[in-house]
Amino acid sequence: MDIHKVKLIDGQIALAADVRRKLDLHIGDTVLFDVREGEVRIRSARSMLRKIQAQLQGCPPGGGLDSEALSIEHRAKGKPE
Template sequence: MQSQRVKVVEGGKLVIPAAFRRAMGIAPGDTVIVELDEGELRVRSLSSAIRRVQERMRELNPDGRILSEELIADRRAEAARE
């Protein structure tokens, strides 16, 4: 893992080195996800965080069912029974 020393400045701000920003695809004004994990601060681009969630959802739904359609069908069946 690549590392670089940076300083925390006024207001708790730190500067992400340019090479890191380029590698992560982060531009000025972008939103990032910051996590504290076992004493480590982790920064991810929003697109990276979304990809990770999408991958996790695919793992939980390997056959690609459209769960929202199943939920709607269940609700309609319940309404028809009432």
């Protein structure tokens, strides 16, 4: 576990430079706070985007049902579109 002490200044959290480097944070970056059971997990929006992109790598483009395929499926089941 890598614990760092931070300061709350005028309602803002000030992260030390070494923490910002470890998180690859830069001035103006968007930061996401995940609050669970009294704890906070901080990550950059960029890292979250990378994680989502990695998860989508295995999905074929257009792999979901498009509206036409959904309409055909509903008609086959006798449902209104």
